[in-house]
Structure formats: C-alpha cells, structure tokens
Amino acid sequence: MEYYGSIEAGGTKFVCAVADEELKIVERISIPTTTPEATLTQVDAFFGAYQLKALGVGSFGPIEVNRQSSTYGYITSTPKPGWKNVNLLGALKERYDIPIAWTTDVNAAAYGEMHLGAGKKTQSCIYLTVGTGIGGGAVVNGNVLQGFSHPEMGHISVQRYKNDGLESTCPYHDNCLEGLAAGPALEKRTGVKGQLLEIDHDVWEIEAFYLAQALMNYTLVLSPEKIILGGGVMKQTHLFPKIRESLQQQLGSYVSLPNLENYVVGCDLGDNSGTMGCLLLAKEQRGLE
Numbered sequence: 001m002e003y004y005g006s007i008e009a010g011g012t013k014f015v016c017a018v019a020d021e022e023l024k025i026v027e028r029i030s031i032p033t034t035t036p037e038a039t040l041t042q043v044d045a046f047f048g049a050y051q052l053k054a055l056g057v058g059s060f061g062p063i064e065v066n067r068q069s070s071t072y073g074y075i076t077s078t079p080k081p082g083w084k085n086v087n088l089l090g091a092l093k094e095r096y097d098i099p100i101a102w103t104t105d106v107n108a109a110a111y112g113e114m115h116l117g118a119g120k121k122t123q124s125c126i127y128l129t130v131g132t133g134i135g136g137g138a139v140v141n142g143n144v145l146q147g148f149s150h151p152e153m154g155h156i157s158v159q160r161y162k163n164d165g166l167e168s169t170c171p172y173h174d175n176c177l178e179g180l181a182a183g184p185a186l187e188k189r190t191g192v193k194g195q196l197l198e199i200d201h202d203v204w205e206i207e208a209f210y211l212a213q214a215l216m217n218y219t220l221v222l223s224p225e226k227i228i229l230g231g232g233v234m235k236q237t238h239l240f241p242k243i244r245e246s247l248q249q250q251l252g253s254y255v256s257l258p259n260l261e262n263y264v265v266g267c268d269l270g271d272n273s274g275t276m277g278c279l280l281l282a283k284e285q286r287g288l289e
C-alpha cells in the first residue's frame with residue numbers, strides 16, 4: 001500500500017505522520033529538533049517503513065518559497081542554532097524521490113483547518129498561531145497565499161495600548177505584534193508564564209487589544225471568511241470573547257463583519273492542523289513541490 005507523508009518541521013520538534021488514501025493517520029511521531037543531520041536521520045527511520053506517494057512539509061521559518069531563488073527550499077534567517085541557511089527541501093528530495101509540497105508551518109495549518117477543520121465550507125481563511133512567536137498563514141480563494149515570499153503576519157506594526165511601555169521582545173521591531181503579544185511578551189509584562197496567569201489578570205485586556213488590532217488589519221486587507229486562532233496562548237479560551245469585543249470596537253461600524261462568533265474561532269483539528277494540511281497538500285500535490 002502507498003501512503004502520504006507529512007512533516008511539520010518546528011523549531012522544537014518535527015512532527016511526522018503517515019496517512020492512507022482517506023488521510024486517516026496511520027502513525028505519528030514527534031522528533032526533537034536537534035541538528036539537521038540527527039533530526040533527518042530520525043525522520044528517515046520513521047518513514048522507512050512506508051512506501052510514500054507524496055510528502056507535504058510545513059516548516060518553521062523564515063523559509064524560501066520562491067522557486068526562482070537559488071535558495072528555494074531553504075530555511076533562511078532563523079536564529080535557531082544549526083538551522084540557518086539549511087536546504088531542508090533539498091535534503092528531503094535527496095532522500096525521497098517523490099513530489100514534495102513545501103510551505104510554511106502556518107500556511108499548512110491554514111490549509112488543513114480550511115479544508116478539514118474550522119474553516120470547512122469557506123474558500124478564504126487566515127490561521128494565526130500565538131505561542132513562542134506569532135505567525136499567520138492564509139488561504140485565499142482555495143490557494144495558499146505566497147508572493148515573493150510568505151506572509152509574516154506576526155511582525156505587523158501595531159499601535160500601542162495606552163501607556164504600554166513594554167520593550168518589544170522582537171529583536172527586529174520595537175512595535176510589532178509578536179514583540180508585544182506573543183507568549184514571551186506576556187511573560188515579560190507579568191513576570192510569569194502565560195499558562196500561570198489568572199483569567200482576571202489585567203494583562204488579558206492588553207493581549208486582546210493587540211490581537212484584535214492585528215485581526216482588524218488582516219480583515220481590512222484580505223477580507224477572509226474566517227480567522228482561526230491557535231497556539232499555546234489561545235488555550236486561554238476567555239480571550240476569544242475579549243478579542244471579538246475589541247475587534248468590533250476598533251473597527252467601529254465601518255465594516256460590517258460576519259457573525260463574530262463564527263468569524264474569530266479556535267482550531268478544530270487540535271494539534272493536527274499542520275499535519276492535516278501537509279497531508280492534504282501532499283495528496284493534492286498542490287504544485288508547491
């Protein structure tokens with residue numbers, strides 16, 4: 001039997017999975033991200049037991065997605081030791097002589113959620129993860145959105161919440177969403193990790209303000225049918241109503257949004273958004289290889 005393979009290549013772990021023709025996952029494994037060589041050796045050992053038809057890869061980045069570039073398929077300027085300028089797609093192509101779909105982890109998650117999860121029945125969705133960093137992917141009219149590169153939705157500039165003097169945790173930008181609202185920013189604001197904060201802490205209003213401001217901007221630029229929020233910080237489900245309310249407030253009455261409860265939603269596929277997206281890209285061979 002032939003299978004589809006998926007690699008969700010993260011900075012902390014590589015989640016690999018194999019699925020059948022119906023995209024039912026047959027086996028899934030989590031491999032710690034160490035050096036490229038050691039990590040790929042373990043990836044090989046996992047896929048070795050299967051005959052693969054195609055592989056979908058959603059990678060942490062930034063990555064090169066422009067086929068015209070001499071570094072197409074590379075992980076480019078990551079601060080992760082050992083992974084800067086690594087030709088990940090090339091290394092996989094050497095190992096597996098099959099079609100390989102190549103995109104960002106968040107684009108893969110957006111694709112998975114749109115087709116099989118929270119975005120079913122839509123054609124245009126945004127997926128945003130709020131965790132160690134903030135990253136967004138978009139599917140527009142059924143296709144993953146890429147241009148000269150991939151979107152970097154976590155690094156948009158935001159206006160500061162009144163009197164917010166936090167020093168941005170992003171080394172590149174003083175006023176970007178990630179630097180003011182990702183997990184490390186939450187921790188810097190409060191002195192404790194987000195998962196330990198009480199739900200009535202004042203910081204959640206600030207957090208909701210920044211996320212809503214970002215959602216407003218994505219809404220105005222892309223007009224998606226749905227925005228799906230995932231990542232560790234969004235396990236704080238009380239944030240959803242706060243974000244919806246702030247989004248409505250910041251937009252004013254300028255754009256009439258779809259029903260907010262259906263517009264700003266959580267993931268349906270849990271930890272499998274990226275994996276399912278990679279599998280589907282592999283199955284459909286969506287021209288990304």
Ligand code: ADP
Pocket residue numbers: 010012130131132133182183184187193194195196231232233234235236
């Ligand atoms: P990663 O982004 O590394 O893949 P996560 O999405 O779990 O992993 O993000 C980790 C970040 O999210 C950390 O900064 C952590 O403190 C924060 N975080 C994880 N779980 C929660 C939670 N339940 N509530 C708030 N913050 C959380």
Ligand code: ZN
Pocket residue numbers: 154155170171172173176177178179
């Ligand atoms: Zn930034």
